[in-house]
Amino acid sequence: MTNEPPPRRTISVRTRLLSVTGVVAVASLLIWHSQLADLLDLNPAADKQPVVGGSGPGGTAPPAVELSVKATPQPVKMPPPSKKPTKPTPKPTKSAQVSYDESSDEGLTPRLRSRLKKATAAAKADGVAISITSGRRSVAKQQKLLREAIERYGSYKAATRWVLPPEYSAHVKGMAVDIGPQAAMVWLNQNGWRYGICRRYDNEPWHFEALTTPGRRCPARESHAVAKAD
Ligand SMILES: [Zn+2]
Incomplete structure (x- = not known):
């Protein structure tokens, strides 16, 4: 028979559990509060965040980090050189x-x-x-x-x-x-x-x-031009 009292451990476990629960509860409250503040637009930082939700389905929402760090100039991405050959413009006749x-x-x-x-x-x-x-x-x-x-x-x-x-x-x-x-x-x-x-x-x-061979007689004259192929 051991006289080791289990209640102590139980208490200690309970205390721990309580304290953990408390921490979790406080953390949850804090998170909830911050979310609530965001929802209610109470968080002053929220004003500085551009609304990203507006982007259409095709639009890519840029990461919030990039948006907030405005001082750092982002390197300009040059579009890759088009491999498609430019359509040649039809050349007019000479x-x-x-x-x-x-x-x-x-x-x-x-x-x-x-x-x-x-x-x-x-x-x-x-x-x-x-x-x-x-x-x-x-x-x-x-x-x-x-x-x-x-x-x-x-x-x-x-x-x-x-x-x-x-x-x-x-x-x-x-x-x-x-x-x-x-x-x-x-x-x-x-x-x-x-x-x-x-x-x-x-x-x-x-x-x-130039209608004849040099030194030869010219062909009979036509009365006037006619719009037809020779
Ligand atoms: Zn003429």
Whole structure:
């Protein structure tokens, strides 16, 4: 028989339990109070905390630490370089992109250019100056001329007797020249065949193309331009 009294231990355990319970209770109270204070907006620190709850479902709420430590500048994260190749912008056609010095032989086909050079030299020897008034044209320029011609002549059909749409125009291809002045038109109409250059239309005494083999007769003239493929 032992006389060891269990009550002492019990008391001691009870005391411990009580004190632990007390600590837990106090802690719970403190936590509860702080939560209550937050809820009631009594905690002054709560004012400084930005509301994070507002972020949408897709939004990532930044950590509170980062938000409160405003003095420390965060390194700026550069977006990673895009591996997706930039979509290439469609290149306009060369004729639409490049504009030529229309009053020169710039952009003319080598054939017309060299023939015209020889003819111009021969005309000069005869005392006649040939000057180009309109050579190679851009698509944009030809479209502009056509728009103006439609206004002037009242219809597309009438306009295209004088100005062809870009897709049919020999000027846009660098295969035609308009020249001046009057004396030059007359000279080239008479002598152009020697150099392979011919007047093409009855209604345009200024318009010439390389239509024959040098030294051969020019083909019969057309009364006017027609908007169709050659
Ligand atoms: Zn012309």
